[in-house]
Amino acid sequence: MEYIHRELERKFAEASRFFKAVLVIGARQVGKSTMLKHMAQEQLRTYVTMDN
Secondary structure (H helix, E strand, O other): OOOOOOOHHHHHHHHHHHOOOOOOOOOOOOOHHHHHHHHHHHHOOOOOOOOO
């Protein structure tokens, strides 16, 4: 399946330049985890989840 770029990516990238950790919260099933995993691979960042 092809990755869908999200509007939040720019804001996340900007915030991650100023902060070591960025928390992303929001409604279920909108692509938060998918976006973060995708961006972590591109930017060589660490992806951490708080899921049980």
